[in-house]
Amino acid sequence: MVTIVTDIRSPRLDYVLDYIFSERLGIDYNIVFEQTADTPQPVISYKVGAQSNITIAPRTYNEVRSVFNNIDFTTSQRTEQVPVIQGNVPNFMRQTDATIIDQMPVIFPTECNFGFDLFAAVFFMLARVEEYNDNAPLDQHGRFMASQSIALKNNWLHIPVVDVWIEKLKAELLTIDPTLQFKTEKFELSPSTDVDSPWCYLHKGILRNTVGLCRDLVQLKLSNAITRVMVLCRLKSDPHFTFRKILEMNNKHSIESHFFVLLAKRGKYDKSVNPSSKAMTKFVKELSKQAKVDLHPSYASCKGSFGTFGEEQQCFEQLAGKPANAIRQHYLLRNAPEYHWLENFGVTTDYTMSYASHAGFRAGTCHPFPFFDFANNRFTNISIHPLVLMDTTLSEYQHLSANDAKQQIANLLTEVKKVNGQFSFLWHNSTFANTQWAQLYEWILNQ
Numbered sequence: 001m002v003t004i005v006t007d008i009r010s011p012r013l014d015y016v017l018d019y020i021f022s023e024r025l026g027i028d029y030n031i032v033f034e035q036t037a038d039t040p041q042p043v044i045s046y047k048v049g050a051q052s053n054i055t056i057a058p059r060t061y062n063e064v065r066s067v068f069n070n071i072d073f074t075t076s077q078r079t080e081q082v083p084v085i086q087g088n089v090p091n092f093m094r095q096t097d098a099t100i101i102d103q104m105p106v107i108f109p110t111e112c113n114f115g116f117d118l119f120a121a122v123f124f125m126l127a128r129v130e131e132y133n134d135n136a137p138l139d140q141h142g143r144f145m146a147s148q149s150i151a152l153k154n155n156w157l158h159i160p161v162v163d164v165w166i167e168k169l170k171a172e173l174l175t176i177d178p179t180l181q182f183k184t185e186k187f188e189l190s191p192s193t194d195v196d197s198p199w200c201y202l203h204k205g206i207l208r209n210t211v212g213l214c215r216d217l218v219q220l221k222l223s224n225a226i227t228r229v230m231v232l233c234r235l236k237s238d239p240h241f242t243f244r245k246i247l248e249m250n251n252k253h254s255i256e257s258h259f260f261v262l263l264a265k266r267g268k269y270d271k272s273v274n275p276s277s278k279a280m281t282k283f284v285k286e287l288s289k290q291a292k293v294d295l296h297p298s299y300a301s302c303k304g305s306f307g308t309f310g311e312e313q314q315c316f317e318q319l320a321g322k323p324a325n326a327i328r329q330h331y332l333l334r335n336a337p338e339y340h341w342l343e344n345f346g347v348t349t350d351y352t353m354s355y356a357s358h359a360g361f362r363a364g365t366c367h368p369f370p371f372f373d374f375a376n377n378r379f380t381n382i383s384i385h386p387l388v389l390m391d392t393t394l395s396e397y398q399h400l401s402a403n404d405a406k407q408q409i410a411n412l413l414t415e416v417k418k419v420n421g422q423f424s425f426l427w428h429n430s431t432f433a434n435t436q437w438a439q440l441y442e443w444i445l446n447q
C-alpha cells in the first residue's frame, strides 16, 4: 500500500494515479487529505507543506492545481489555452522546462525531492496534451508532427520516458519499503502487418493494370513490366502476396501473426482491391483462420466521414466474422483529439499511436495504456497499444537501407528491454517482397 497525501481531486489526477499504481506497479494505493501518525508508509506527498520521504509536490501549490484542476479545457477553448505552448500559462508547462536530472530527461522540474512533477509529466505524455494545440502546424495529411513534440525537440523521442520515470519511482519506493511487490513486466516482441493491398497486380482490373503497364514502359521500368505481365498470366506469384512467408517466420518464433486489413473504396490514398470482390472475401476469410486479423480503416474514413468508418467496420465484420473493435488507422492518421470518437464505433483497442516520420515513443511509453479524453476531461474505454517502429518510416521517410536501419532498431530494442516493454513494430506485406527488409524483420524476431 502506498499513500498519496494531496488535496487535489480531479479525473486527471485519478487517471495518472490509477495508471501508475494499479496498472503499472500493481500495488494498492490510497489518497488522503492529511497525513496522520497512522498513515501507512510509504507516503508520497503531493501537497505543499506535507512531509514524507517522497515529495512530488511542485514548486508552488498553484502550479499543480493548474495541471489537474484549474484549466478547464473544452473543445471550443482549445486554441489559446493549451498550457504547453501558449504564453499565458504556468511556467512549468512550457517547453523550456524540459531538462535532464540524473541522466534522465524530465519535464516540469521542481524543487521537490523527486526533482520533477512526475504525475503532471506522466499525464502530459499519455494524454498527449501537446496535440491539442490548434496552432501547431500539421503535416500534409493533417497529422501532428513529431517535430512539434516536446520529445523530439529535446531529442528524447527514442526514450520511453514515462516508463523510465515509473522505474525511478519504483526504486524510490523500494528504498522506503523493500518488501513492496510490484507487478512483473517482461520484454516482448509484438510484430504486426498492415495490408494496404494483398496484391501488387492481381485482382486490380484491366484498366488499372493497363495504365500501370504503360507507366512502367514509359518510365523504362522494364523488369516491373515483365513481372506484371508474368503475374497476370499466372506464370509468377504476386510479389506482395507474402502471407505464407510472414506466417512461417512468426510461427518459427512462436509469435502470433497479427494483420490489419484495409477494406475500402478506392481513393487517392486507399489503393486496395474492391472489398466486396470474391478475391478479397476469400483472402480475409482464409487469413482469419490462420492469424489474428483486425481492421485497417482507410484514409478516407479518418477525414470526417463517419459513415465510411462504419461501412468499413461492417464489411470487416461480415468477412472476418468478428467485431471490428481493434484497429490501426491507415497512414497512422490520428491525432489525440480525434481518439475519443472511436468510442462511438465500439472501438476498444487502437494500435495507431506513433509518428510516421520518426520511430520512437510518441506517448513516452512502450506499454499499453488507457486513453484519457483531455478535451472532455474524462476516462475512455480505449486501450492504446503504442507502436515503436514502422518499416516505411525508415525506408521512405528516412531513406535508409535495411542495413543502415539496423542500428536505429537495435538502439530502440535496448530502450524497450531496459523497461521490460513491448517492442511493437509494423512491416507491410509488400515490404516482405524485398529480401533485405524481410531479413531485417527476421533479425528483429531473433532479438
Ligand SMILES: [Zn+2]
Pocket (backbone or CB within 6 Å): 194, 195, 196, 296, 329, 330, 331
Ligand atoms: Zn496502411
